[in-house]
Amino acid sequence: MDGLLQGCRDAGATTTPEALRAMLDLDGSAEGDVALPTHRFAKTLRQAPEQFAGSLVEHLSPISGVASVSSTGAFVNLRVDPALLATETLSRVFARAERYGHGEPTSTITCVEHTSANPTGPLHIGRVRNGIVGDTLARVLRASGAPLTTQYYVDDLGRQAAMITWIWSKPPTQWPVEIAVGAAASPPEGESEDARLGRPYPFVSAYLKEHADAQAEVAALVQQIESGNPPPLHRELIEKILAGMLAALGRIGIRFDEFVWESSFLQDRSVDGVIERLDRAPHAARQPNGAGAIDVSAYGLPKESSTVVYTRANGTSLYVTRDIAYHLSKFARFERVIDVLGQDHRLHSKTLDALLAEIGEPRRPTFVIYQDLTVPGGGRMSTRGGTAVWLHELIEEAVQRARAEVLARRPDLDRAELERIAEAVATGAIRYHIVRVAPEKPVIFQWEDALSFEGRSGPFIQYAFARATSILERSEESHPGSTYSVERLLGVEEQALIRILARFPRVVREVARTGHVHSIAGYAHELADQFNRFYHAVPVLTSGEDRPSRLALVAATRQTLGNALELLGIARLDSM
Template identity: 35%
Template sequence: MIEKNIIEALYKKINELTGESEEKMETIRLEEPPSLNLGDYSTNIAFRLAKLLKKSPMVIAEEIANSLKSENIEGIKDIKAVNGYINFFLNYNSYSKKGVKKILNEKDNFGKGEEKNKKIILEHTSANPNGPLHIGHSRNAIVGDSLKRVLEFAGYNVETQYYVNDMGRQEAIVVFGLSKFKLDKNKKPDHAIGEVYVETNKLLNENPELEKNILDLMKKYEEASEKNEENEITKKFEYAVNYALSGFKETLKNLNIKHDKFVWESSYVKNGMVKEVIKRLMETGKVEKDEVYRLNLSDFGIEKKLVLARLNGTSLYSTRDIAYHIDKMKNCDIGINILGADHKLTAEMVNASLKLLGYNTPEIVFYEFISLPEGSMSTRRGRFISIDELFEEAKRRAIDEVKKRGVATDKDEINEIAHKIATGAVRYNIVRISPEKPMVFRWDEALDFEKVGCPVIQYAHARCCRILENKENNYNEKNINFNELFNYELIDNEKILIKTLLKFPNIVEKSANARKPQIVAIYMLDVAQAFNRFYGNCPILKEENQNIVYSRLKLVECTKIVIENGLNILGIECPGKM
């Protein structure tokens, strides 16, 4: 890579000037000047060397630039010192030829990282099976699935897990409710379960004495799990959970999300791990007894005590969560959890408990919730927008757009194109924003077909497809030699496009290392915008010079490959026509 060549040459030159080894030198970073007239890469290293060398940055920059010119750095056409900065200018003829050849040779593998030989277990979504997934859950699921795809493309072995909370109070409410209210089998399973949950909560609010039935169900389910026996109670819980999960899976499938493994909370009661965790934590001497057993985590800077177990010996979610994490961390090199910001304290307490027992802890990607303009969401009160509603509205609008554009007339084809546009619109709108930033979900922003939405990227891909299809009628490349590629003076829009496309491998690596899939999302819009400027300013099939036509067609082909690879990482398909 050219950036690597430049940095290595700079380290060598600084060593000659200062005598310092590379390990002791400051890290050299390359920036991109705001205009190609100022160069393709720039460094401010001369400013950082000024004090050490007791010279002005301008003098140091001139000395380094003049010296490096004789080094003939591969891919560099010129080096200039400007006001203390050292600017590097690419030889775009060779740079573009090599870059295009690399993309065309690697195709689906362009941008892929080398095998890391590390297993990651990534937990995401893990919503309680007591009602449909809402738009708040969508952020967890989409960020989690996109991160999984980024990490896999970067060379990691990734397993995604959904941690199923089947033992909590919420599920006991559902099970109790199913004995009081009829399940509407005409509705999608998770929506039907959600209605039962809402109605049962109303019943409990009106009749507080019924709460003992909920506690009784929880106790009986845990007792049966401890004995690893199947009875009427366990069957009711398993039925309710699986029924809701079947709806979840359908919802997630529409967003191209599929978990590798569903891990049930009760499995850690059944296999004895929960009792073992309680026993081991009791032996640490950090457990205090009052109305419950509490774990003192003050040694880890956590003032609040973790409630470990009830005095009757029954476990709590926190204890089962610790058991799950012990199991998870034993079976991977890296654990990653996607959690809402309201889980920060709980996550800290679980991690502190793991450290207390001598286990590795998972990395955590926290996300802020998506709120609605009219207020917050509540599954218990039944006030939320489900992911299903979100997707159906996106698809309805996409169908209107496809029909308006006259892209297709066949009903099935219209539906297929609209489905891909809707999935892209929902996924991209959510993943492009940093998880730590709160989102107010607005339909017009989510379904923007003109400015920053995914349809902009998908349309750039469709335009690439159309150009490449039309070339057969307008151009014959058989008489062109690949070695003649870019044997002309490229204009800025061509330079920017090829330079943008060749950033893709670095973008993937950066996104994986930072655990931030939004880096890929933002980059994909850069690719689309660079291509649109190229398309608007660089004639392709109407160009008379056949070498230029050939070169620009190869750029179109490369753009198509990069968009496909990048959107695939984000779990988004390309319709091919829009």
């Protein structure tokens, strides 16, 4: 850096270390590891950029760690000393091992809330994008050093949950016929408890639209629940349905540290406190009927949605109000608060920000917004239209296909091992398929794509990992990587691999900063891909003098690949 700066000045350019650093292209090209476009200097010097690049190369005195300098057109390319790069990279990977790529511990206590699906039945895969993005982000933030807690917000106060309790509080023989017929239409065999309990939900929803008396019953139930005396059945149903969702999520590696029940903010009266504070807020006003509302047009919200009601005419609270109480409780414990939300909650997130400002709360949550998965013909997944795909269904289908694949390749495996691998391949494919795309992109769910085990997929990466493991196992080396000489790792495939290994910490840092979790997926594929190229081009076990060094490279790759898989929540398989 200093050498480069001096060179620029010697060649006649004026610049500062900061400006120069900003101009550098760290991704490099075929010509070098670091590139410097010189157009900017050329302009002030009234010189052709090509000419300046050439003269810069001449003025550069040797820089330690830089093997060669060249100019192509207006670009100056620096090639890092390959031996140095190899030494630095391998020694770091081995020294840090399972912590390679991770950051130093920080004191930014962080909370990631994700999934938080209403407990009205099994989880469909539209919602799973929330969980996968949230869980991956949590893993990356944890790796980058933050003390982290994940939370699932359980909506036990809503009308949705009340509808489930309403219908199950009657024996099925007394259900309205529309609901009974619909719910009993085709009970699948071996149906899970959460699916069974959630089955009447869409029919209840439809029924209520047409029956005012039933609607009144549900409204009364909502009141009863909110008043703090829910029927015992209520919590029991929610817990059973939640357990089903968590079981499916657990299979794809998603677990939560804490469950926060919405009703807890009513019980501890913190919602009352929020309402009082909102009553005193600068833009608050009571409606003639007694409802409390705030005009948030001052916060840049569109006119049509600028009046936010925070307490009903009957004095009860609303979702936003309780969400404020929830966020205040998060701010009391966490410095950084992240919410993973579907794009349908975008307005809600802005409203929340505005109301926090209204009560004088300076802190804000960070929102990570994703677009819901849609169904081929258009539209969101809906239980009613039969277009919803349950997560557990998707997993079962994937496991079935994976089992066939494993069986075809590995007839030697025993039953238990086959099942273990099929499960890992299937769930790895699902997680990868969803995390690989930037969350803000719309995704249309297609079975064939979700169940692909080839190309840019989870199993492709798992396979590279298993390959590396296999080589190391066959080497019968107790500590592969303990001895190596970097002079033996100067081939193109080796160097390309080392460069990718070296980049991993930077990728993790970037993702922690931007929340772009899909970059981890892209990185893992790139690493696996280059390892496969290396594997085909360069023999390891039979390479004589080069063997220890190549084994070291394989070990470093396996470590890094494994660390990346861990961040993605995809199982590492030693054989498949």
